[in-house]
Amino acid sequence: MASVNISLPDPMKDWVESQTNSGRYDNASEYVRDLIRHDQDRTSKIAAMQKLVNEAFESGASDKSLEDIWAAAKERAQANRGN
Template identity: 60%
Template sequence: MATMNVSLPEPMKDWVEAQSRTGRYANASDYVRDLIRKDQDRAEKVARMQQLVNEGLDSGEASRTMDQLREDAIRMAKG
């Protein structure tokens, strides 16, 4: 595993150390790795959402009205 040194202001350093003392994380590195994993997951979700938005915009104008969409959604929800 690679090593990386990070400089933090004292309040942030205290926060990280406090998180590891809760027992949820083994140490400060474990906490930082968890933050990075969560940020990676969030970035992937944002990219996927942007992809879906672009697909929707590229698909053109819908042929069904809002009332038809609503009726279809209600019908699908009822099973």
């Protein structure tokens, strides 16, 4: 495993130490790896949402009424509740 050294201001260092002292993480490296995994997941979700937004813009204006769009969205939401 590769090693990276980082410098933190004292308040951040204290925070990392409090996270490891709480027992949630065994050490600072584990805490930082967890932060990176969460950031990677967040970045992936944002990219997926941006892709959907881009596809929506590229599809052009809809000829459906706002009422039809809401009705379809409600149907999809109700169908997803059963999954």
